[in-house]
Amino acid sequence: MPRHKLEEEHVNHERWLVSYADFITLLFAFFVVMYSISQVNESKYRVLSNTLTEAFNKPSFKLTPIQSEETHGSAPTSAVQLEALAVMERDGQGETDDAERQRDGADAAELAQADALPQQLRQISDQVANAFGDLMRKQLVTLRGNEQWLEVSLSSSMLFGSGDAALSSKAEPILSKLAEILREQPNAIRVEGFTDNIPIATSRYPSNWELSSARAVSVVQFLTTQGLQPMRLMAVGYGEFHPVADNLSESGRARNRRVVLMISASGEVRPRLPRIAPARLRPAAEPAATQLPQVQQPTSAAILQPPVPQ
Numbered sequence: 001m002p003r004h005k006l007e008e009e010h011v012n013h014e015r016w017l018v019s020y021a022d023f024i025t026l027l028f029a030f031f032v033v034m035y036s037i038s039q040v041n042e043s044k045y046r047v048l049s050n051t052l053t054e055a056f057n058k059p060s061f062k063l064t065p066i067q068s069e070e071t072h073g074s075a076p077t078s079a080v081q082l083e084a085l086a087v088m089e090r091d092g093q094g095e096t097d098d099a100e101r102q103r104d105g106a107d108a109a110e111l112a113q114a115d116a117l118p119q120q121l122r123q124i125s126d127q128v129a130n131a132f133g134d135l136m137r138k139q140l141v142t143l144r145g146n147e148q149w150l151e152v153s154l155s156s157s158m159l160f161g162s163g164d165a166a167l168s169s170k171a172e173p174i175l176s177k178l179a180e181i182l183r184e185q186p187n188a189i190r191v192e193g194f195t196d197n198i199p200i201a202t203s204r205y206p207s208n209w210e211l212s213s214a215r216a217v218s219v220v221q222f223l224t225t226q227g228l229q230p231m232r233l234m235a236v237g238y239g240e241f242h243p244v245a246d247n248l249s250e251s252g253r254a255r256n257r258r259v260v261l262m263i264s265a266s267g268e269v270r271p272r273l274p275r276i277a278p279a280r281l282r283p284a285a286e287p288a289a290t291q292l293p294q295v296q297q298p299t300s301a302a303i304l305q306p307p308v309p310q
Contacts, residue, residue, distance in 0.1 A: 050162035050198075053250060118265055120187070121150040127181045128152055132174075139255075148265050152178070156195075156215065156257040163200055165214035167222060175219065178261070179226035188269040189223075190234050190262040191216045196253035197240040213237025219259055234269050 117125060125143050135141040140158055144151040159171040167175070182189065193212035205211040216235035224230050245252035 117145050117150065118147060120185070121145055121263065121265055124181060124185060124187070124263060125150055128178070131177050131181065135174075150263040150265075152261040152263065154259045154261070155254065156259060157254065159219070159259060160215055163202070163205070163211070165205070165211060165218050167218050172222070175222050176226055179223050179228055182223075182263070183227045185263075186232075186267045188232050188234075188264040188267055189228070190236060190264070190269070191219050191223075192260040192262060193219075193235070193237045194242060194256060194258050194260065195240045196256045197243070197247040198253070208239040209237055211237075212239050215259055219261075232267070232269065 125145060128141075128143060129136060132141045135158075136143070140155040142151075142153045144153070154174070158174055159167060161168055193214070193216035195208040195212050197208075200208055200211055205214065213235065214237070216237055220233045220235045223233060240247075240256070243252075243256040244258075245255040247253050247256060
């Protein structure tokens with residue numbers, strides 16, 4: 001039988017196209033990734049940056065029950081004493097920043113005016129100081145006031161996530177304790193929201209105006225669920241336009257991100273003003289009647305008195 005001739009295997013000279021196609025695909029994917037990285041969403045990048053910064057720099061805190069001062073036989077700690085302790089602790093840390101030292105001096109000057117608080121506002125401030133003493137020492141809660149207003153300032157890091165106006169889980173016990181103090185008082189309360197100067201532009205919060213207002217509204221709504229009468233409350237958003245510190249550092253921006261409860265000495269949320277009539281509807285002023293000069297008459301005593309002999 002004749003032997004079958006083995007056919008020579010055909011050599012594929014186009015196998016390089018497979019490697020070349022793989023290389024082109026990887027190169028295309030590489031440039032797509034590089035392009036997507038270059039198009040950074042500013043608002044999302046801001047939220048991510050603030051979240052990471054707060055996660056690494058935010059001090060840890062927890063709410064601890066305050067024991068009754070009567071059991072220790074000492075006087076209750078006042079808001080003035082706790083603020084003074086906070087100033088002394090900051091001085092003891094040896095701060096080198098001149099701006100921080102000036103701020104401490106201003107805080108000490110404000111403490112000297114705390115005696116101007118009326119009795120009702122002083123009672124509220126003492127209750128807030130006893131309930132949030134640890135947070136006040138960490139400068140997460142601060143108190144200021146005069147004869148008309150008591151200001152309770154809360155750091156936004158305790159209440160909200162970065163770039164959000166929804167209350168966090170750790171905000172509820174803080175606001176619940178505050179509502180417990182304010183529930184039985186008749187004072188009007190103005191809740192104010194503040195942000196730093198970093199712009200935000202999302203579909204929900206186009207600017208810091210909306211973010212600060214939404215945060216104030218969230219606190220107001222929560223306080224109403226805790227038994228505070230809605231007619232005592234109002235919400236105001238100030239955006240970034242009323243800072244208490246410079247926005248050049250992260251610590252300054254953290255102080256500016258806050259929610260403030262302005263507790264009025266009166267029970268009116270807004271003043272009641274009298275109506276002003278337009279000028280054309282006002283009654284014309286009547287001309288004053290002309291009065292004739294009166295001749296002074298002698299008194300009866302002068303008439304009846306006889307002349308004195310010379």
